Amino acid sequence: MGLLSKKDSKLILDPLADNNPITIQVLGICSALAITAQLKASIVMAVSVIVVLGVGNVVISLMRNIIPSKIRIIVQLVIVAALVIMVDQVLKAFAYELSKQLSVFIGLIITNCIIMGRFEAFALGNNPWRSFLDGIGNAAGYGLILVIVGFFRELLGSGTLLGFKVLGDPIEQTGLYSIGYENNGFMLLSPMALIVIGLIIWVQRARNKDLIEE
Amino acid sequence: MAKRTDKNSYTIIFAIIMVLVVGSLLAGIAQGLRPKITENERFEKQQNILYAMGVNDNAGPGDVAFVPTDKVEESFNKYIKEQLVIQGDSVTEDSQAYLIDLKKEESLAKEDEDYKRRLPLFVGEKDGKTMYIIPMRGKGLWDAIWGFVAVDKDFVVQGVYFDHKGETPGLGANIKERYFMDDFEGEQVMDGDVFKGIDVAKGNNDPTNERKDDQKVDALAGATITGNGVTAMIKKDMALYVPYIEKLNTQQ
Numbered sequence: 001m002g003l004l005s006k007k008d009s010k011l012i013l014d015p016l017a018d019n020n021p022i023t024i025q026v027l028g029i030c031s032a033l034a035i036t037a038q039l040k041a042s043i044v045m046a047v048s049v050i051v052v053l054g055v056g057n058v059v060i061s062l063m064r065n066i067i068p069s070k071i072r073i074i075v076q077l078v079i080v081a082a083l084v085i086m087v088d089q090v091l092k093a094f095a096y097e098l099s100k101q102l103s104v105f106i107g108l109i110i111t112n113c114i115i116m117g118r119f120e121a122f123a124l125g126n127n128p129w130r131s132f133l134d135g136i137g138n139a140a141g142y143g144l145i146l147v148i149v150g151f152f153r154e155l156l157g158s159g160t161l162l163g164f165k166v167l168g169d170p171i172e173q174t175g176l177y178s179i180g181y182e183n184n185g186f187m188l189l190s191p192m193a194l195i196v197i198g199l200i201i202w203v204q205r206a207r208n209k210d211l212i213e214e
Numbered sequence: 215m216a217k218r219t220d221k222n223s224y225t226i227i228f229a230i231i232m233v234l235v236v237g238s239l240l241a242g243i244a245q246g247l248r249p250k251i252t253e254n255e256r257f258e259k260q261q262n263i264l265y266a267m268g269v270n271d272n273a274g275p276g277d278v279a280f281v282p283t284d285k286v287e288e289s290f291n292k293y294i295k296e297q298l299v300i301q302g303d304s305v306t307e308d309s310q311a312y313l314i315d316l317k318k319e320e321s322l323a324k325e326d327e328d329y330k331r332r333l334p335l336f337v338g339e340k341d342g343k344t345m346y347i348i349p350m351r352g353k354g355l356w357d358a359i360w361g362f363v364a365v366d367k368d369f370v371v372q373g374v375y376f377d378h379k380g381e382t383p384g385l386g387a388n389i390k391e392r393y394f395m396d397d398f399e400g401e402q403v404m405d406g407d408v409f410k411g412i413d414v415a416k417g418n419n420d421p422t423n424e425r426k427d428d429q430k431v432d433a434l435a436g437a438t439i440t441g442n443g444v445t446a447m448i449k450k451d452m453a454l455y456v457p458y459i460e461k462l463n464t465q466q
Binding site for chain 2: 035037038041065066067068069070071074075078079082085086089090092093094096100154157158165185188
C-alpha cells in the first residue's frame with residue numbers, strides 16, 4: 001500500500017484477525033453480549049466505537065506529554081465520557097430516530113474496556129497518526145466480531161436480517177417455515193452470544209496454531 | 215529530578231482546567247442543540263398520537279411509519295380537534311396538553327395525596343369518526359414503557375402505539391412491532407359496564423385474535439414481564455379516563 005507504510009498498515013490489520021480485541025485479548029465482551037441480538041444494532045455500535053476510539057486515541061495522544069501520570073486514568077475517562085455525550089447529543093439533534101434505537105448502547109460505549117485499554121496501552125506512548133490508525137484498527141476488529149455475531153443471532157433467532165424476513169414468514173408459514181423450520185429463541189439471549197464468540201475463537205485458533213497458548 | 219508533570223500542584227491545576235474546559239464544552243453543545251432536540255421530542259409525541267389514531271405512513275404489512283416530521287405539525291392540527299386537560303372535576307382545553315409530562319404528574323400525585331393529576335386527553339377525528347386518545351405510562355422489564363391508545367365512545371380500541379426505553383431487543387422490544395400493536399385494534403375494553411382493560415395473555419386460546427370482546431390479546435413469547443407491564447399500564451392509566459368518557463356519553 002502506498003498510503004501507509006508496512007508498520008502503519010499492520011496497526012490497522014493486526015487487530016482485525018491475529019490480535020483481535022474480542023477473540024484474542026478478550027476485551028469488550030460485555031457489550032458484545034448485550035447488543036448483538038440484531039444486526040443493525042451491531043453495525044451502528046461498531047461505527048460508533050470506531051468514531052469514538054479513533055478520535056479519542058488522537059486526543060489522548062496529543063495530550064500525552066501534558067497528562068499527569070497520577071490521574072491519567074481519570075483523564076481518559078473524562079475524555080471518553082465527553083466524546084460519548086457529544087455523539088449522543090448530536091445524534092439526538094440530527095438523527096433522532098436512530099438515537100432512540102441506540103440510546104442505551106451509546107452510553108455503553110463508555111464502559112467498553114477496549115477504549116480505555118487502547119488509550120492506556122497505545123495512545124499514551126505514540127504519536128497522533130499512529131494512535132489514530134491503532135484506534136480505527138482495534139475498533140474495526142471489535143466491530144467485525146460484533147457484526148458476525150449479530151448476523152448469526154438475528155438470522156437464527158428471528159429469521160431476519162436487518163429486519164428483512166430472509167427465511168420466509170413464520171406466521172404465514174412461507175419459505176423455510178413451510179417445511180417445519182423454527183426460529184431458535186435461545187439465540188436472542190445473551191448466553192448464545194458467548195457461545196457464538198466461543199465458536200469464533202475456536203475457528204480462529206484452529207486455523208492459526210500460533211495463537212494457541214501452551 | 216522529578217518530571218514536571220509529576221508535581222502535585224501541576225496535577226491539581228491540570229485537573230481543574232480539564233474539568234472547566236470539558237464542562238463548558240459539553241454545556242455549550244447541550245445548550246446549542248437543546249432547541250433542536252426539544253423540537254424532535256415534540257414531533258415524536260405528535261407522531262405517536264397520530265399513529266395511535268391510525269394516521270400514519272404505513273405502506274407494507276410490517277411497517278411502523280410515522281407521518282414525516284415536516285408534515286406532522288400540519289396533520290396534528292388537522293386530525294386532533296381538541297386537547298383536553300382533566301384535573302379532578304375541571305376540564306380545560308390546552309393546546310400544549312400533549313407536552314404534559316406523565317412521569318412528573320405521576321410522581322407529584324404520589325408525593326402529595328391531595329394533588330389532582332393533570333390528565334391529558336386528545337380528541338381526534340378521522341373519516342368522520344371521533345376518538346379519544348389516551349396517553350399512558352408504565353413499567354416494563356428493564357425500564358419505562360409508554361404508549362397511546364385510541365378508543366371510540368363505545369370503548370372499542372381504534373389503534374395503539376407502544377414504545378419503550380430499554381426492553382430486550384427481539385423480545386420485549388417487540389411491543390412496538392405491528393403484529394403486536396395491531397392485535398389491539400377492535401378490542402373492547404369494557405366487560406358490560408365494568409372497565410377491564412386489555413390483558414396481554416399467555417396461553418390465550420385465541421392466538422389469531424378472532425374474538426374481540428374477551429379483553430385479551432396474545433402475548434409475546436419471551437416477553438412475559440414486558441407484556442404484564444403493558445397490561446398493568448392499560449388497566450391503571452386508562453381507568454383514570456373511563457369516568458370522563460362515560461360522562462360525555464350520557465350527556466349526549
